[in-house]
Amino acid sequence: xxxxxxxxxxxxxxxxxxxxxxxxxxxxxxxxxxxxxxxxxxxxxxxxxxxxxxxxxxxxxxxxxxxxxxxxxxxxxxxxxxxxxxxxxxxxxxxxxxxxxxxxxxxxxxxxxxxxxxxxxxxxxxxxxxxxxxxxxxxxxxxxxxxxxxxxxxxxxxxxxxxxxxxxxxxxxxxxxxxxxxxxxxxxxxxxxxxxxxxxxxxxxxxxxxxxxxxxxxxxxxxxxxxxxxxxxxxxxxxxxxxxxxxxxxxxxxxxxxxxxxxxxxxxxxxxxxxxxxxxxxxxxxxxxxxxxxxxxxxxxxxxxxxxxxxxxxxxxx
Amino acid sequence: xxxxxxxxxxxxxxxxxxxxxxxxxxxxxxxxxxxxxxxxxxxxxxxxxxxxxxxxxxxxxxxxxxxxxxxxxxxxxxxxxxxxxxxxxxxxxxxxxxxxxxxxxxxxxxxxxxxxxxxxxxxxxxxxxxxxxxxxxxxxxxxxxxxxxxxxxxxxxxxxxxxxxxxxxxxxxxxxxxxxxxxxxxxxxxxxxxxxxxxxxxxxxxxxxxxxxxxxxxxxxxxxxxxxxxxxxxxxxxxxxxxxxxxxxxxxxxxxxxxxxxxxxxxxxxxxxxxxxxxxxxxxxxxxxxxxxxxxxxxxxxxxxxxxxxxxxxxxxxxxxxxxxxxxxxxxxxxxxxxxxxxxxxxxxxxxxxxxxxxxxxxxxxxxxxxxxxxxxxxxxxxxxxxxxxxxxxxxxxxxxxxxxxxxxxxxxxxxxxxxxxxxxxxxxxxxxxxxxxxxxxxxxxxxxxxxxxxxxxxxxxxxxxxxxxxxxxxxxxxxxxxxxxxxxxxxxxxxxxxxxxxxxxxxxxxxxxxxxxxxxxxxxxxxxxxxxxxxxxxxxxxxxxxxxxxxxxxxxxxxxxxxxxxxxxxxxxxxxxxxxxxxxxxxxxxxxxxxxxxxxxxxxxxxxxxxxxxxxxxxxxxxxxxxxxxxxxxxxxxxxxxxxxxxxxxxxxxxxxxxxxxxxxxxxxxxxxxxxxxx
Ligand code: SF4
Ligand code: SF4
Ligand code: SF4
Ligand code: SF4
Ligand code: SF4
Numbered sequence: 001x002x003x004x005x006x007x008x009x010x011x012x013x014x015x016x017x018x019x020x021x022x023x024x025x026x027x028x029x030x031x032x033x034x035x036x037x038x039x040x041x042x043x044x045x046x047x048x049x050x051x052x053x054x055x056x057x058x059x060x061x062x063x064x065x066x067x068x069x070x071x072x073x074x075x076x077x078x079x080x081x082x083x084x085x086x087x088x089x090x091x092x093x094x095x096x097x098x099x100x101x102x103x104x105x106x107x108x109x110x111x112x113x114x115x116x117x118x119x120x121x122x123x124x125x126x127x128x129x130x131x132x133x134x135x136x137x138x139x140x141x142x143x144x145x146x147x148x149x150x151x152x153x154x155x156x157x158x159x160x161x162x163x164x165x166x167x168x169x170x171x172x173x174x175x176x177x178x179x180x181x182x183x184x185x186x187x188x189x190x191x192x193x194x195x196x197x198x199x200x201x202x203x204x205x206x207x208x209x210x211x212x213x214x215x216x217x218x219x220x221x222x223x224x225x226x227x228x229x230x231x232x233x234x235x236x237x238x239x240x241x242x243x244x245x246x247x248x249x250x251x252x253x254x255x256x257x258x259x260x261x262x263x264x265x266x267x268x269x270x271x272x273x274x275x276x277x278x279x280x281x282x283x284x285x286x287x288x289x290x291x292x293x294x295x296x297x298x299x300x301x302x303x304x305x306x307x308x309x310x311x312x313x314x315x316x317x318x
Numbered sequence: 319x320x321x322x323x324x325x326x327x328x329x330x331x332x333x334x335x336x337x338x339x340x341x342x343x344x345x346x347x348x349x350x351x352x353x354x355x356x357x358x359x360x361x362x363x364x365x366x367x368x369x370x371x372x373x374x375x376x377x378x379x380x381x382x383x384x385x386x387x388x389x390x391x392x393x394x395x396x397x398x399x400x401x402x403x404x405x406x407x408x409x410x411x412x413x414x415x416x417x418x419x420x421x422x423x424x425x426x427x428x429x430x431x432x433x434x435x436x437x438x439x440x441x442x443x444x445x446x447x448x449x450x451x452x453x454x455x456x457x458x459x460x461x462x463x464x465x466x467x468x469x470x471x472x473x474x475x476x477x478x479x480x481x482x483x484x485x486x487x488x489x490x491x492x493x494x495x496x497x498x499x500x501x502x503x504x505x506x507x508x509x510x511x512x513x514x515x516x517x518x519x520x521x522x523x524x525x526x527x528x529x530x531x532x533x534x535x536x537x538x539x540x541x542x543x544x545x546x547x548x549x550x551x552x553x554x555x556x557x558x559x560x561x562x563x564x565x566x567x568x569x570x571x572x573x574x575x576x577x578x579x580x581x582x583x584x585x586x587x588x589x590x591x592x593x594x595x596x597x598x599x600x601x602x603x604x605x606x607x608x609x610x611x612x613x614x615x616x617x618x619x620x621x622x623x624x625x626x627x628x629x630x631x632x633x634x635x636x637x638x639x640x641x642x643x644x645x646x647x648x649x650x651x652x653x654x655x656x657x658x659x660x661x662x663x664x665x666x667x668x669x670x671x672x673x674x675x676x677x678x679x680x681x682x683x684x685x686x687x688x689x690x691x692x693x694x695x696x697x698x699x700x701x702x703x704x705x706x707x708x709x710x711x712x713x714x715x716x717x718x719x720x721x722x723x724x725x726x727x728x729x730x731x732x733x734x735x736x737x738x739x740x741x742x743x744x745x746x747x748x749x750x751x752x753x754x755x756x757x758x759x760x761x762x763x764x765x766x767x768x769x770x771x772x773x774x775x776x777x778x779x780x781x782x783x784x785x786x787x788x789x790x791x792x793x794x795x796x797x798x799x800x801x802x803x804x805x806x807x808x809x810x811x812x813x814x815x816x817x818x819x820x821x822x823x824x825x826x827x828x829x830x831x832x833x834x835x836x837x838x839x840x841x842x843x844x845x846x847x848x849x850x851x852x853x854x855x856x857x858x859x860x861x862x863x864x865x866x867x868x869x870x871x872x873x874x875x876x877x878x879x880x881x882x883x884x885x886x887x888x889x890x891x892x893x894x895x896x897x898x899x900x901x902x903x904x905x906x907x908x909x910x911x912x913x914x915x916x917x918x919x920x921x922x923x924x925x926x927x928x929x930x931x932x933x934x935x936x937x938x939x940x941x942x943x944x945x946x947x948x949x950x951x952x953x954x955x956x957x958x959x960x961x962x963x964x965x966x967x968x969x970x971x972x973x974x975x976x977x978x979x980x981x982x983x984x985x986x987x988x989x990x991x992x993x994x995x996x997x998x
Binding site: 009018019028031032035040041042043044045046052053054055066067068069070072073074085086088089091092094096109110111112113114115117119120121122123124125126127128132133136137252253255256257276277278279280283284294 | 410540573576644717780942945949965
């Protein structure tokens with residue numbers, strides 16, 4: 001049986017993030033640096049969709065001899081994540097014994113995460129907190145690079161903060177990093193980037209890290225609505241057929257496209273599963289023919305002559 | 319070395335102990351204390367391969383990171399770029415850049431392509447070389463590009479044509495005749511396959527097309543070899559009177575590695591050869607050419623059998639691996655001690671040399687991506703072989719897939735996987751249309767109008783996913799219009815039938831089907847989504863943009879006049895940012911009996927210039943959380959912390975919003991407003 005000489009393998013750095021964040025730029029800086037340090041380097045990325053907000057990753061491998069352009073699974077010595085959920089996506093790539101995980105706590109929530117619009121639904125974004133992860137990897141660091149860069153007066157230097165953080169994991173001198181970085185940034189911003197780079201180093205070296213037990217800053221705070229009112233996603237949609245004049249307003253306006261006119265030209269809920277209970281049809285029907293209520297209340301008003309909109313609204317924050 | 323506490327891996331060291339890993343600094347942050355107290359603990363896990371360096375040591379030794387002299391010991395070599403450590407010029411190039419470099423060095427005079435991921439950068443790179451050396455152009459499609467290259471070859475100069483795998487299908491008609499004719503000036507096709515389907519509609523293996531056309535197919539392993547193989551390809555082409563395919567894959571095309579470059583080698587143009595029996599393919603002439611193809615196959619195979627092109631890496635003979643192209647790198651990564659036969663080409667195969675190799679080892683494994691091209695040949699030669707039993711016939715190959723495959727057949731020990739650190743399923747993050755993409759409203763409207771939409775290839779294909787969900791079919795470049803014709807002629811559809819096609823795709827393959835639709839009086843609506851660029855592949859010019867590949871001014875196609883000239887009576891141009899106007903126009907177009915054409919005219923917000931207007935914002939007090947704006951799928955719109963009636967209100971990310979106003983136009987509550995007026 002042949003043995004795999006894993007000890008002769010190169011150093012592997014995996015840089016991941018979201019399209020448009022600068023993953024390719026960061027990896028080009030590292031690749032150039034490794035090259036100038038005298039190594040054979042392979043830097044592999046798949047772009048094409050990179051600009052359009054998809055998941056982007058770049059493999060950088062350097063050493064005396066590099067074969068595969070991609071990092072074999074479980075052999076990334078350093079995983080640099082420019083976005084929190086992307087970091088978690090690629091964690092299985094990290095070398096389990098010694099791998100270093102450096103993650104920006106920035107959260108970029110994709111449009112896809114807002115697909116469930118039922119009452120009380122929260123964005124479908126990873127809920128795992130940094131403190132749940134960092135102690136379970138060999139070396140784990142989470143930093144808020146954007147905030148660090150903003151503190152220095154230029155939020156756009158966030159990637160350089162991350163490069164500073166990354167530099168602590170690889171044995172190249174800071175000067176050499178800065179020499180390469182200065183060739184990749186506009187000359188006016190060299191000083192800012194220099195500060196940002198050092199900030200990234202300091203954050204990691206001084207352990208000057210954000211309080212990780214707190215959840216990362218979220219665009220949509222995790223509100224307890226879903227758990228507080230589990231029944232509210234059941235929506236009752238009712239129509240008073242004799243009031244409907246078949247004007248089609250509700251059909252066109254429904255954001256979930258769940259209404260239709262039947263043969264009698266009366267609005268019907270054609271796709272009940274898709275209705276989120278947004279009430280737009282109720283608000284906009286010129287003849288007040290539609291009533292939307294959540295499941296809990298529909299029992300109470302059953303049989304009432306003139307159904308009222310829900311009086312108590314457990315989901316409302318106002 | 320392990321006693322040195324600080325220092326850099328240097329060129330000299332790695333040269334000496336070749337095969338030794340360079341050192342990486344590793345340190346561990348102990349749970350919580352390190353973070354709070356700044357007391358970073360470090361440890362080395364392996365003294366042979368890991369050296370403590372960097373700031374961790376500096377902290378304990380009270381040195382500064384910037385003190386360079388402290389960072390190195392005296393015997394460290396001064397850091398120098400690789401390009402100057404040896405007497406050769408080395409540059410980091412991607413596979414595509416290396417293909418362009420090799421072609422330029424080999425004296426290519428004419429190059430043509432239609433953009434297509436992953437091949438696009440070949441022509442872009444070639445256009446950076448002097449215009450006097452090489453004429454590089456975007457053609458309207460791959461067949462045109464190949465015909466241009468063939469013409470240049472007839473005229474006696476070296477010519478290149480680049481395309482992605484599916485582009486080869488478009489060019490195949492010309493190619494399959496061209497292979498009978500042969501070349502005058504060398505003719506090379508750079509074809510990029512897309513195993514893993516990173517950015518394509520299928521995963522076809524172009525090596526089978528090479529075999530179909532009796533065309534030599536070279537497969538480089540890395541960028542350095544890609545450059546070298548371009549020289550080889552032109553030589554083979556002229557020596558054996560054949561077109562040659564250099565096949566890359568996405569991974570090779572987009573991997574940057576060091577390439578030793580050379581100078582341009584001018585090749586004197588040959589005179590035009592007036593030989594109608596060779597250059598004019600009529601049945602009588604073609605019949606005489608076909609046997610010559612088979613002779614050519616044998617002659618090329620003999621050349622490809624020579625040791626420089628069918629190289630053997632000595633090693634243990636328990637397992638012998640036959641491989642070609644990028645998979646060779648995976649083999650060396652995973653199975654560094656095996657005896658390997660590395661082929662330069664997958665067609666024609668040097669059968670005698672393969673047979674000799676098979677006899678020299680106890681067990682034969684073929685490692686190739688996608689189709690079992692080599693494996694089938696080895697089996698036909700009468701040897702027991704394992705190929706697709708080791709690595710699958712679908713998907714991109716990777717070191718781990720190879721390792722798993724080798725473990726399964728017992729060549730490597732079983733692979734153990736550690737338990738995952740995080741249990742949660744990864745976040746779903748498909749690519750989306752850009753914030754403010756001009757395609758958004760077209761699909762928003764088509765979905766609202768209940769159209770049956772035949773889609774096409776471009777960024778807008780993304781409108782098939784949530785939340786737009788507006789494209790029902792997408793086949794290949796230019797298919798939309800003729801697919802719509804077929805749907806209409808089938809007579810089953812109760813919804814209005816609409817074909818949507820981008821400007822570049824329309825010029826590529828949309829004009830003949832439009833003529834077909836008019837000619838056969840079809841009742842369909844065609845939307846030409848004119849965003850004035852080839853956006854999907856990263857912003858390339860085309861005949862509708864008024865600029866050439868080298869950025870020079872060019873005549874601009876007038877889409878409306880072009881459409882009218884095909885006999886379409888109902889044509890309207892609209893601005894897709896005018897949502898109301900778009901709805902009205904589409905209703906009219908659908909009501910028109912016969913072919914109606916709507917040209918939606920708005921530039922892409924990303925290329926050629928990034929468009930960024932003042933952002934809009936949501937007046938949150940008035941938002942009724944109806945989610946109508948969310949249906950646009952604009953990535954700048956997300957949920958805020960506010961709630962209304964159990965639903966999230968929305969907010970707009972000022973940084974990514976480009977101010978296109980379409981969300982404000984669809985908002986029922988009128989609460990999306992320009993930033994300034996939002997203050998209450
Ligand atoms: S808006 Fe009201 S009146 Fe008009 S179709 Fe809908 S339910 Fe009927
Ligand atoms: S409440 Fe009315 S408008 Fe809203 S999703 Fe349900 S049916 Fe559509
Ligand atoms: S690149 Fe242009 S066409 Fe493509 S999604 Fe972005 S804006 Fe739309
Ligand atoms: S104006 Fe609205 S739709 Fe346009 S980019 Fe901004 S948020 Fe997106
Ligand atoms: S369309 Fe207007 S009211 Fe509805 S969620 Fe969007 S901003 Fe709020």
